[in-house]
Structure formats: structure tokens, C-alpha cells
Amino acid sequence: MQTEAHYQGAPILDVDPFSTEFLTDPYPFHEQLREAGPVVWIPKYKVWAMARYEEVRHVLDDWETFCSSAGGGLSNFNQEKPWRPPSIILEADPPMHNRTRGVLAPLLNRAALNKLREGFDEKAKLLVDSALARQEVDGVKDIAEVFPLQVFPDAVGLQKEGRENLLPYANMAFNAFGPRNELFEEAFKEAEKVTDWIMNQCRREALSEDGFGAQIYAAADAGEISEQEAGMLVRSLLTAGLDTTMYGITSALYSFASFPEQWSLIRENPALLRPAFEEVVRFQSPVQTFFRTTTCKTQVAGVPIDADQKVLLFLGAANRDPRRWEAPDTFDVRRRAVGHVGFGHGIHVCVGQMVARLEAESVLTELVKRVERIELNGEPVRRLNNTLRGLSSLPLKLYAAD
Amino acid sequence: MPIVTFLNSDGSAHNVDAPAGSSLMEAAVDNLIPGILAECGGACACATCHCYVDEQWLGKVAVAGEEENQLLSAVLDQRSNSRLSCQINLSEELDGLVVHLPESQY
Numbered sequence: 001m002q003t004e005a006h007y008q009g010a011p012i013l014d015v016d017p018f019s020t021e022f023l024t025d026p027y028p029f030h031e032q033l034r035e036a037g038p039v040v041w042i043p044k045y046k047v048w049a050m051a052r053y054e055e056v057r058h059v060l061d062d063w064e065t066f067c068s069s070a071g072g073g074l075s076n077f078n079q080e081k082p083w084r085p086p087s088i089i090l091e092a093d094p095p096m097h098n099r100t101r102g103v104l105a106p107l108l109n110r111a112a113l114n115k116l117r118e119g120f121d122e123k124a125k126l127l128v129d130s131a132l133a134r135q136e137v138d139g140v141k142d143i144a145e146v147f148p149l150q151v152f153p154d155a156v157g158l159q160k161e162g163r164e165n166l167l168p169y170a171n172m173a174f175n176a177f178g179p180r181n182e183l184f185e186e187a188f189k190e191a192e193k194v195t196d197w198i199m200n201q202c203r204r205e206a207l208s209e210d211g212f213g214a215q216i217y218a219a220a221d222a223g224e225i226s227e228q229e230a231g232m233l234v235r236s237l238l239t240a241g242l243d244t245t246m247y248g249i250t251s252a253l254y255s256f257a258s259f260p261e262q263w264s265l266i267r268e269n270p271a272l273l274r275p276a277f278e279e280v281v282r283f284q285s286p287v288q289t290f291f292r293t294t295t296c297k298t299q300v301a302g303v304p305i306d307a308d309q310k311v312l313l314f315l316g317a318a319n320r321d322p323r324r325w326e327a328p329d330t331f332d333v334r335r336r337a338v339g340h341v342g343f344g345h346g347i348h349v350c351v352g353q354m355v356a357r358l359e360a361e362s363v364l365t366e367l368v369k370r371v372e373r374i375e376l377n378g379e380p381v382r383r384l385n386n387t388l389r390g391l392s393s394l395p396l397k398l399y400a401a402d
Numbered sequence: 403m404p405i406v407t408f409l410n411s412d413g414s415a416h417n418v419d420a421p422a423g424s425s426l427m428e429a430a431v432d433n434l435i436p437g438i439l440a441e442c443g444g445a446c447a448c449a450t451c452h453c454y455v456d457e458q459w460l461g462k463v464a465v466a467g468e469e470e471n472q473l474l475s476a477v478l479d480q481r482s483n484s485r486l487s488c489q490i491n492l493s494e495e496l497d498g499l500v501v502h503l504p505e506s507q508y
Binding site for chain 2: 105106108109110111112114268274275278336338339345349351353354355
């Protein structure tokens, strides 16, 4: 692992961003990528990589040069058959993207979500009741995985049976943005069964009459999208809406258990809670990477890049770029963390970001009210994924406030 | 570059030189104006960049679209001159624009 030579004027870095070593502790690699240069060539996958904030933002802004329709992962859809029909929102460019995003965005903004808030808060209260009764809990299995599974499938309007398929499906989708490594193969072991269930749930008949799913089909009735596209957008919600929020809540609990003085700051001033979640997303970056593909010959920071090249963007590294952030490796809830690229940026910025925020806010508000201290109660266990960074276990001890 | 004045609810004023073509929200965030949070970064999703356009400037600022109006219904203390600053694009014609900031975004 060293800078050996240059390729088209950019440093060559012989790293594997999807190896166990890298995914277990990405930070030294991130630093190496950032410091090597604004654009780096990774020979193992023949991709261009960017890890500095400025270049990452620039590429996400310039969707005409750096498109999404050739896939958001390593696989180039211009050259390889995708593992599933491409997403019509994530893996689409304008004008199609504008049409599909135009259907989802108004369902998922803060105003639209306000009607869900009371239900979220009630569920959060019960969850904290039960966690406090036990005192010793697993932050992942007892809180971060439980809460989204209680609220999100209901919000979409899914039937109760078979919801356990949602997690392996999301795990497949996010691993599939990487190479066909062991993580990929392991995730795809029961692919057929899981995919069949998911596709079945995306049908109009399978959905309740009052959830996001029904609202998406209403857009089909209104002629904004086709019936088939409606099913594809429901699939997008089910792929992107659950795992990510679990990783987000896990990240928050892990951060506050690791930095108890930051929890105390929020306890003293609950107005810090929403900005604090932005800092969690910046600091932990549950979604670590995304790819774009060049549509034409271009240049970034003086490095010429050919057409039809894959570009790997390190969101997590950009969120800790010292060129943009003061003391980037310090978790500080008083920081103005807005502007991080943890939800992406530009036209493809996470359309469900307000769902993620609302879920986190519901859980954390209840915890802030009632829990004085969150303590690590054992060694957290990392869960490796080609895109997501999170834990499979987070032993915690909760100390109730008086 | 258009100059924009942000007036805080406590009466303090911030004058900002903002490049034409950027949004009013970006002008605020780039200059660390307190009171504009802009959680979603300009995706018209969060309603945390709420501001009140000074009455004198209402006629010069393009009107709000459907999604912005939907979101404005969710802000605290909505008024007839309420706008989301991420949806206001700055141009030379808006040189001198004055906006008032709400006491709180949520």
C-alpha cells in the first residue's frame, strides 16, 4: 500500500476499498487517499477515486458529466448486466429522474411526514420503556433495528408477514454496489427467495390503502408514472429506507456511548439534538461510498478522465476532510455539520433523508428525556458491508435520569 | 455581486456579498448566518431555511412553487411573506434584498 507511480497525472494507490482490512478501519486509508491527491487511480478496480470534500461535492453536483444511469456501484451498466433491473430513481438521469423523484419527494418531505410524527414518538416511548426496564441492552438488536422495523414498513403500507426479508434485501443491494467479493456472495445466498418476496410486496394489491406505497400508485393513476414504474419506486423505498436508518440510529448510539460528554451537552440543551444528528451522520457516515460514471471526456483538478469511466466517491472521507472541517476527527455536537455529504448531495441527495432524521429524532428525544448516561457495556461488533458502515452488536448500559 | 441583508429576530443585521446564481440559503450558510439551518442542503425537503422576505422586495422575488408551499405549511409562525431561502435564486436584480429571520426554525 504505497504511492508508486502516476496514471494520467494522478497518483496510483494500490488499495482495495472493499477489503476486510479497509472496511474494518477505513480512516487511515481515507487519509491516504485524501492526501495522495484530489483524484487518485485505484488499479485493482480500474476506477478513479476522490476523497476530498471539494471534489466529491463537485462530482455530485455535475450530474451531466458524472451520471448515475450506468449504476451507483462499481459495475458499469454500459458494459455489464445489472443484478436487477436498475432503479428508476437512484440509477437514472434527468429527465426520467426528475419525473420519478418528483413523485417520491413530496411524500417524504418534512411537511408530509408530520402526520407520522405522533406515531413515531409513541413507538419510541414504548421502546425506551422496555430498554430502561432492562438497563443492559444491545443498541443494535434492541433499539436501532427494532425501531425502524416498527415504523417504516407500516408507513409504506406493507403486510405484516415476511418483513424479515427486508433486511437481507437491503444487505444485498448495498453490498452489490461493491465488487463480487465474499461479502457480496454471502449476501446473495438466499437472493431468489428474498427478491421474490420484495417484488411481490411492491404490487398495488399487496399494499395498504394509506401508506407511501398507495400514494405512489396514486401518482400512477394520475398519469405521472406508469403502473410498472410505481412498483419500481416502492422497491426503491424498500431498498433504501430501512437499513440506512438502522445504521443511522446505531451510529448515534455508538457516538453518544463513546463520547458521554457530548450526550451531557444535549441533555443540558435539547435544542442541540437535531444538529447533533447531523454531526453523527458527518462523523460516522453510515453510507460510505457511491459511484458515478463519466458520460464524456472530462477533467477534475487537472486530471484528464476518459468517457465511460467509473468514479468512486468516498463520502465518509469527504466528511472528515481537514480542508473543509476543523478538527474533523472530533465528534462535536455543537459543530455546524450541515453541508456534510452523508446523505449525498445534488440531484440524487437522499430523497428519504427526512424520514431518517425523523426516526432518529423520535428515538433520541425520548432517550435524552429519560437517560442520563449511555455507557459501552462490552466490545461493539462491526458489521462489514461494501457500502454501509455499522455494527451488528453494540452492548450498552443505560442509566435512567431521576 | 448582489448584497443581501439578513435581519435576525433580535434585531442584529448581517450584510452578505453573494454570487449571482447561488441561492439565498447558500449565501446564508456560506457566511455562517445564524438562524438558517438548511438541514437538507437545498433539496426542498426540510423547511429549516425559512425566512420572511421584506415587504418591499416581495414583488421582485419569483413566487413559491407547489412543493415549497407544501413545506411552508409546516414552518413555525408562517406569514404571507414566508419563503424557503433555498428556493430563492439570487440575481443582480435582487441586489439590496432584505430578509427577516424567524426566531426558530422548528
